[in-house]
Amino acid sequence: MKQQLTNIWKDWRLHTVVLIIVLLTETIGTHSFTVGPGVVLLLPMLYAIIMGLALFFTPVIKDKQSKNAEPLIVLGVTVLIAKIGVIIGPSLPQIIEAGPALLLQEFGNLGTILIALPVAILLGLKRESIGMTHSVAREPNVGLIMDKYGFNSPEGRGVMAIYIFGTVFGAVFMGLISGFLATWTPLHPLSFAMASGIGSGSMMAAASGSLVAAFPDMENEILAFAGASNLLSLSTGLYMSIFIGLPITERLYQIMTKNKKYNTSESKGA
Amino acid sequence: MLKNIQEWVLLLVIFGAVSVLGNWIGYDIVAIEAIPGMLILLGICLVGLILGEIIPGSIPSIAYVALVGVLVSMPWMPGSQVIVSATNEVDLLALTTPILAYAGIAIGRSWTDFVKLGWKSIVVAVFVMLGTFLGSALIAEAILRFQGII
Structure with a gap:
């Protein structure tokens, strides 16, 4: 962001192509189909990234x-963050009311680092x-990276993947x-309801939806907890990543890769 | 700095115009109704970006953008209803479509690196989602039990 942005606005070929992609994909609109307990959502943004990628391999x-498109992604994400x-602003009172359980389970999102970073x-x-692995890689986290x-x-490619x-x-x-774990583990469905809010509307809807299908008696509680948690993840996710998630990931990465090097050199010596 | 601001404004306006048109076609919100909200969003971006430049420290500028957005729209802020109702006319998904169109074009250059990530990134993605879901559920379980709610 700090490097020079010179005259990218003059790249009319790029902006016209994007405009055409947007008009075309929004005309196609959203489609969905169900697979088991979940719904596969086909959103215009999905067609847009595929079309953009396909056009890269044409003379258009x-x-x-392609180079000029990069700063526009960053600026676009900035608009999205705004x-x-x-x-978030209008729902601040509900967020404050939502209580300590909701707030503390947000730290559970750091579980992604502990489980996924060693795997990676x-x-x-x-x-x-x-x-x-520094976060669940929704829009604010992509913007941060x-x-x-x-x-x-490499970090940018990772978060985009x-x-x-x-x-x-x-x-x-x-x-x-969510349906599988809530029925197969001893954890309470309401705990999974709170866990469903990971900062993506469609994921929250899918996760809490299959919870409701599994436990129809608790429908209202499940949806309320999931919604509040999702709101919290949306509002705290970015700051959680900046101040806790990303620094921990960086540190753990250094520790783990150092040990790995040490181990391999040791085994070579032996 | 001034040159950067000028470039930011031009690029934000281009991005805003594309989004407003997508917003019109995809979400049936006539351009005239979405323009005030879009201008507010672009203004929030610009203020946040400038704050990111002038305030020392390594906090990324998008953190300032989010902060400005929350501050101007919270209920205790006079005039926040105007901001909330105006920006409601800009659909979130209308912003993501052009971003991903630009992203697709930009990804092309690093496509071979993406392909290299391949199946590994799918495995990692599964653990990323499992990690956040199980982590949150375990903490929620502990606190809800402690509070006697479940």
Whole structure:
């Protein structure tokens, strides 16, 4: 963001192509189909990223357009964050009322680092793993990584990979595991209801929806807890990542990769 | 700095215009009705970006953008209803479509790196989601039991 942004606004080829993609994909609109307990949502943004990618491999998009697109993603995410800000503002009183249980379970989102970071490192991923596992990779977290490391950094690629997976399969995956875990573990459905709010409307809807299907008697409580938790994740997720999630991920990554190097050199010596 | 602000304004206006048109086609909100809200959002961005530049420290500028957005729309802020109702005319999903269109075009250059991530990123993604879901559920369970709610 701090580097020079020179005359990207003059790249009319890029902006016209994006405008055409947007008009086309919004005309197609949202479609959905159900798979088991979950719903697969096909949103215009999904078609947009595929069309953009496909156009990159045609003469319509040259290397220059592709380079110029990067700062626009960062600025676009900034507009998105402003929009999320004005969604949170009016509901601040409810968030304050929502209580300590809701607030503290937000720290559970750090569980992603503890479980997923070792897996990523074990699979041999390098700094991509920081972008991948520092959070659940929704829009504010993507913005944070772009802002801090840049779009074409390993961290940026990592966060985009998880973001894209979440965008495409997040709802159906959350729908599947929430119903499964709530019926197969001793944890209370209301705990899973709070856990359903991870900062994505569609994932929250899918996860809490299959909870309701499994425990219809608790429908209202489940939906209320999930909604409040989702609101909290939306409002605190960014700050959680900035001040806790990302620093912990960086530190753990350093510790884990250091040990790994130590182990391999040791085994070579032996 | 001034040159940056000028470039930011031009790019924000282009992005805003594309989004307003997408908002019109995809979410049936006539452009005229969405323009005030879009201008407010762009203003919030600009203030946040400038704050990020002038305030020392390593807090990313989007944190300031979010903060400004929350401050101007919270109920204790005079005139916040105007801001909330105006920005309600801009659908969240109308903003994500152009972002991902630009992202698709930009990803092309690092496509080979993406392909390299491949199945590994799918495995990691599964654990990322499982981690946050189980982590939150375990803490919620502990506190709800402690409070005697369940």
